[in-house]
Amino acid sequence: MNKKKKLFLRLLHFLVSLASIHETIAVFAIQGPVSSPISSSISASMAAFSPAGIQLGNEGNKRMDPPKKMLMALVIACSSLGVIIFSLFCLWVYCRKTSSKSSKNGAKSSDGEKGNGLAPFLGKFKSMRTVSKEGYASFMDYQILEKATNKFHPGNILGEGGFGCVYKAQFDDGSFAAVKKLDCTGQDAEKEYENEVGLLCRFKHPNVISLLGFSTDNDTRLIVYELMQNGSLETQLHGPSHGLSLTWHRRLKIALDTARGLEYLHEHCNPPVIHRDLKSSNILLDLEFNAKLSDFGLAVTDAAQSKNNLKLSGTLGYVAPEYLLDGKLTDKSDVYAFGVVLLELLLGRKPVEKLAPSQCQSIVTWAMPQLTDRSKLPNIVDPVIRDTMDLKHLYQVAAVAVLCVQPEPSYRPFIADVLHSLIPLVPVELGGTLKLHNLHPLDPTNRLV
Template sequence: MDSSRKMLIALIVVCTSLGAIILSLCFLWIHYWKKKSRKSGKNDAKNSEVEKGHSPASFLGDFRSLRTVSKMGYASFMDYKILEKATSKFHDGNILGVGGFGRVYKAQLEDGSCVAVKKLDCATQDAGKEFENEVGLLSKFQHPNIISLVGYSIESETGFIIYELMDNGSLETQLHGPSNGSELSWYRRMKIALDTARGLEYLHEHHNPHIIHRDLKSSNILLDSNFNAKLSDFGLAVIDGAQKKNDLKLSGTVGYVAPEYLLVGKLTDKSDVYAFGVVLLELLFGRKAVEKEASAPCQSLVTWAMPKLTDRSLLPEILDPVVKNTMDLKHLYQVAAVALLCVQPEPSYRPLITDVLHSLIPLVPVELGGTLRV
């Protein structure tokens, strides 16, 4: 009887333990399927959003929550009402410039400091991405020849980027505006070219990862009160190597776009070098990148200048009248040679921006950041 009772007790214990194990497994199985079901539901909703496309408002709403955009930089979010007050409700009298992206306004903040506010219509996904791209990149950059980011703001489907104020506007305005380059002496022009090359070298060589600006032009080179030049407008900038994915739309400005990028979509740092060469030609001749002459169709500055850059007898005569006969001819020929190399149709023939930089340093006076002793 004792033996039978012990066997019965043992059998009950084993059955109870087995039942507990089976019950536990059932609970775990049910929990797993519930979790998987919830995850699947989230993925389905996410896929549905991708198929429909995020609205710009939700895109900017997500971006609004980002305060620290990078480990290196910090982008301050400004309340829209502060900007509205600082610009007198974006009054036309405060407009500094107008471009394809929108308008730039002068704003005076409550502490008395003045800044520039770029107002971007982000009604399309592409525009929203450009806004995010520019704020994200500028928050990482730390260089004296790249515009400083003060902050950003978002209101409905409109994005605002706040920069340091550049008192002398853009190089385009100085060269082709009412003053027609009268404020830009030869050495000041060389200083602007040197500053621009330094900014590009930082992007191409020193920033990690390397960056291609993709929209370098005279209107995106801004000048402070001392005519120090800084690169701006990084909405189209890309990480070097990202273009190999073949998912980039052709972007840029007519007259500055390198031929290999325009024709076959090949984008490298040499594309920026080509655009720099065009800016250098603008500084030399005071002409726009593309001009419409009364007796001829539109002609690019590169097409017009190429045959003239090697003619030493003609070159001094076709310079911008503002700087004509104000420089050592030897220096003029050196700058013309650099410009000619930068705008070569074959990208492999163009120099690296570092080589351009070292070519310009001896042509800029010491007091302006070069090594030339006047």
């Protein structure tokens, strides 16, 4: 039995005893002393030891008048009742305080249990720390990440960014992850790190990269993501393979997944999020070529209020004209960048290509006159996928791309409209609604993979 229960029982016992004593006194006052051998002996003893024993004995034999008895009984009864009520009130206050304390302790313990339940991934984490009001991210031990990347060996580099590299990490149990290592000696890098971790721990969507954890070591910041086995779309399109693994239907699926990720940011996040750096290198592909958006260091949640303090950022070739020239950033800026990615998928060309040492040409400027000409369009399609698609579908995709890269933002569609335009062009097996009839594995026009 704990101390609180013992104290409660003692207090209750005291109240019961107090009530019985006052009841006995009241009865004694009304009826007078009861004659018994014991009471006689007590009276005799008191008379013997009292200096005025004879007078006490004589007064003890006198009886009080009935009115006085009633008055004394009433006073005793009222005082007894007051003492009991006051004691019960004190007991009630005490119980309320103890119950509130216990409920608070219980709430704290339940919150702790919830926090422990949120710790994902194999118990590698040092502790759980809240990094935003909406979600959690796990703080990972720097030494574990250093070991998993073989001390950030150059052979484990998956990609490079403006403030650091992304490394492949393999843990002792055989699991893998991608670790972005940032040098945060500058203020911009620190802001991007905090911004990305703060946003990613809020996101939960199959077409947005998952955050596994983060870590710090002096000026070094680490962000840990799920590993995407097929790397970036940029590597697949413009790397050594030059898009050989990307069939027509796979490319449409990647476009559809990218549109779904953007639609989640624009329509389902509160407040809405503008990615601000959408490009093929920030679209990652898993083992099944499912696409996920990554790199949210430059993303913003409220461009309307922060545009005055917003530094112009992005990648040449993907930045919308209104943002580049006037600093106006909206969700339509992401739609423009999506249109450029769609042209990359369609044509197999980089967003900006050098014509001479001091002269460059954007894919939009080069392709726009030919995209709207049905006789020229099939000839500029990526040779890897040329003649492998239904021409009707090719024209539809080209029309979507043309709308997305319009110079005037108001002429561009919302990403939700783009998404609905692409769904009928992607086979059911890859997440769309297109049903392929008489599918034959040797027919190049029907290849899913």
